[in-house]
Amino acid sequence: MRQVTLHDVANAIGVSAQTVSRVINQRPDVADATRVRVWETIRQLGYKPNIMARGLVSRRSHVLGVITLTLNDYFRSEVMTGLEKDARARGYACHLSFAKEDADDLPELVDSMLARQVDAIALLMPKRFVYPEFHVDVPVVSIAHLLDHPRAINVDVDNIDGAYQAIRYLLDQGHRTIGHITGPMDWAPAADRVEGARRALAEEQVPLTLRNYVESKDWTLQSGYEAACQLLEQLPDLTAIFCHNDWMALGAYRALREMGRRIPTDVSVLGYDDLPICQFMEPPLSSVRQPGEGLGQLMAQLVITAIDHAEAYRQDMLVPAELMVRDSVIAPSLTV
């Protein structure tokens, strides 16, 4: 029996071969009814499309290589969801590899992806790392890690402005003795958030001294708890705490509870990420919201556009963060 071809499928339905090809490549520009009919006919006739073989001819694999830290993080998981969704709508599949946190396996992962002929690479590696030679001849989109490369596309949430908004809000409420629980400073988002805080504080001539902050060793609840204990010791008269993520803010809630300090009456608390749990904390936690899924979609859109345009140039792009006000911040009490 002769092998079934793409043209057999097209003829059986009475559409063009190009339409069948679009469906197989999951392009969005096909009517839903047509799409369903094409897949049904592919199954009925037993046609076996081979995108890989066609990739060898077109020199396109229609695969995006994604290298990420583990997705056990709300924001990163949202970015990945948006990225895959947009990539698929553009006919691209995602190859996923998890890198070690210190990124020392990154060169191997990149080379291995290139060996698998990915058309572009996306990096979700917010921790700073040293990558001596990033000589890849495909477009690369990176979040949080600024690549210095003529074809690199760097996107991120505007963490400087996000932290600026947070601290500006605390200052406007009247707080002057603010404690900071920062993420590990070798993570780009932590460094950016410290910079944003510094800018807001400078407007009121409030210095950011060593006494004012504790750098946590990771982003966990436990680290937030320990950092808050240390912060309350070194800055006992603080009236507000800004935490670089909501998990650490939750750890700080426990530390404050144990010390008998009421939130927000005695101490205001402000988080970052706007996790769904914020509304369920007692009191509900004010937090800075990051548009994870939108950022992922932007990454896919930019990098796939770059594949199709050889003249692509370096792009740096920031999306805004937004302060979500709930009940964990009030003006400092005068009697404290």
Added chain:
Amino acid sequence: MRQVTLHDVANAIGVSAQTVSRVINQRPDVADATRVRVWETIRQLGYKPNIMARGLVSRRSHVLGVITLTLNDYFRSEVMTGLEKDARARGYACHLSFAKEDADDLPELVDSMLARQVDAIALLMPKRFVYPEFHVDVPVVSIAHLLDHPRAINVDVDNIDGAYQAIRYLLDQGHRTIGHITGPMDWAPAADRVEGARRALAEEQVPLTLRNYVESKDWTLQSGYEAACQLLEQLPDLTAIFCHNDWMALGAYRALREMGRRIPTDVSVLGYDDLPICQFMEPPLSSVRQPGEGLGQLMAQLVITAIDHAEAYRQDMLVPAELMVRDSVIAPSLTV
């Protein structure tokens, strides 16, 4: 200039071509020092391996297709981490696609993966769905969704036993009026956990009536909160609540707090998943732990083994859950 080949790389270092090939395919059976030297030499000589082209010859793509619900879930994200880690150690890359929750795009996703020549498919789709014809000629490993297919590999956490342990523990503490907040019953884990609860209750001749449980519409904090409010209304004399996940237990915490019912003095609460946050809740939440990363590793191991063995047969496998006891459950007070 002549194109650099795999043999040039092998000759430059003095290893066999097979060793170079093993490194490129990320097989684990190569010494670390050799691995580093091979990649360095590949970069120095400018060799461009093409796993895709070799796949056409060997009829192996060394790609695993993973179809999953979004990874914004602790357990699923852990499974994915374990799966990718183990797949990579066996020389396999992971292709990732997110399916819609009702899985009505699953046939398309599967066909599209097959068109990309994946060697096997892994499904992380815990919601029950109707898939009329799963006629794929590659091995499929599925979590939570039992595939009835001669080459299917079904793995899962033993949710029946997990819930049995949870309810047995509540019964042993003396609870007899137990409320249940279940996940949506079209999700396999929810149905299994109800079955496990029923078995434990039957041992004490305690019936599981309609008054005793509320089925939440999803797995969120908000649903848990609403379900707890309803449960307290229809079963006001309950002394314990078993929640099908920790997020819903957290929602129940808020509902109980608002009603002035103390945990665990007035009402004991037991969750499922053992999220990191359990230890930070007030009081720390007892919960049933699921081995997510281990389960993901098992999935990769089983399905890749099946690729290499044409005589593979259907396998059903369960891994055990474990009750983690903290402070949210005590014996019911006699005065209630």
